[in-house]
Amino acid sequence: MNTVVNVTEPRILHAQITEDEIIAHLVDGRTISVPLIWSWRLAEATENQRQNFEILGDGQGIHWSDVDEDISVEGMLYGSPARHPYHPANQAA
Template sequence: MNTAISTELTIQHVRVTENEIIARLADGRVISVPLACSWRLSEATPGQRAHFRLIGSGQGVHWPDVDEDISVEGLLHGVPARRPRSTSAPKRGALRRREPPNRRTQPTRVKRRVQSGGHSARG
């Protein structure tokens, strides 16, 4: 009979350097992932990176200053977080690329001839 020992993965300690996120797990393993896996942390200041707390009894880490959460599973898989696409208006002073108008959606212009008594105004 095969029995598997179930161990829940939990983080005991986290350290963030300029290049990586390092987590020590309760089972003794150390996980290291590139800081680029979290665009929020890679853009954060060293002080913001240092301000974190373990959440879910060690199942994840939360950085309140940059609103970033990373689970132990996320660290193990090392899948980079996607940067959200901006749907807001451009910031003041930002250059905005302007697309040429779609000719098919432009209203047609009607040329009118001015008629006065059946003769044109030209002589």
């Protein structure tokens, strides 16, 4: 018995951003989502900034120019939340 292996990397066909999720519809028919809070930049962005995105390249990811954020399809499938930079209130000079 032969098994066909698809070596094509997952690609985003189109995406939507809700109040709570980043949802990617893939070329192969799958739909994946991650919580919006995984991206602190998007979680802190306005609705207009969140909706101003573009699909990168041939569907490898999503880019939000207003908040300088990129999320790859691989990051959505296998990644973890982006860490918010640490800014201590009292820094020693």
